[in-house]
Amino acid sequence: MNRKMLGMSFAGAALAVDQVTKWLAIENAEWLSNGVAIFPGFNLVFLRNYGISFGFLGGTPWWVLVLLTAAIVFALVIWLLRTSNTYEAAGLGLIIGGALGNISDRIRHGAVTDFLDFYAGTMHWPAFNMADTFIFCGAILLLWSNK
Numbered sequence: 169m170n171r172k173m174l175g176m177s178f179a180g181a182a183l184a185v186d187q188v189t190k191w192l193a194i195e196n197a198e199w200l201s202n203g204v205a206i207f208p209g210f211n212l213v214f215l216r217n218y219g220i221s222f223g224f225l226g227g228t229p230w231w232v233l234v235l236l237t238a239a240i241v242f243a244l245v246i247w248l249l250r251t252s253n254t255y256e257a258a259g260l261g262l263i264i265g266g267a268l269g270n271i272s273d274r275i276r277h278g279a280v281t282d283f284l285d286f287y288a289g290t291m292h293w294p295a296f297n298m299a300d301t302f303i304f305c306g307a308i309l310l311l312w313s314n315k
Contacts, residue, residue, distance in 0.1 A: 175248045175261035182265025182302040183272075189298045190273060193283035203285060210286055215295045216279035234274050241267045259309030266302035273299075 193200060193214055200214035241264055248260040273280045282295035 171251055171254055171257040172249055174254065175251070175257035175264070178258050178261025178306075179265035179268070182262050182299070182306075183268050186266060186269030186297065186299040186302065187272065189283070190269070190281040193281055193297075200283060209288060210284075212283055213285045213295055215282045216277065217282050217295075218279045231274075234271055237267050237271050237274075241271070253313050255309050255313035259306040259313060262302040262306030262309065264306075266299035266306065269297075269299035269302075 193212070197214040200212050203211040203213045205211050244260050244264050244267070248257060248264065251257050251260065270280050280297065280299070282297050282300075284297060284301075285295045286293045
């Protein structure tokens with residue numbers, strides 16, 4: 169499989185996993201609304217994020233965030249089409265798939281669905297979703313591919 173197809177496969181898989189897990193969270197929103205303890209340090213919750221990471225830019229209209237993210241995805245696709253590095257292609261695919269998942273949420277719901285809640289004691293990390301996880305992992309792969 170060539171690198172471009174690898175990257176696009178990673179993007180498709182990330183998008184699919186993200187959308188299925190968000191659908192499950194939405195379908196169980198009432199049950200998750202107060203949080204469901206899975207194990208110490210981890211809950212499943214149902215939240216909507218109207219901003220970007222950590223709620224930053226929360227007052228920005230959803231369509232502005234969609235346009236901004238779409239422009240970034242476009243640039244990443246161009247990068248993917250030009251790369252000759254396998255890890256870079258995989259990382260770009262994960263980032264593209266995650267970003268498309270969050271774009272889809274913004275278009276359909278005006279916000280991103282978050283459901284993963286990690287914490288230590290009373291300190292909670294901001295809730296996130298699988299798209300965010302794929303974006304993070306993709307960024308790590310990009311950093312690793314260029315060392």
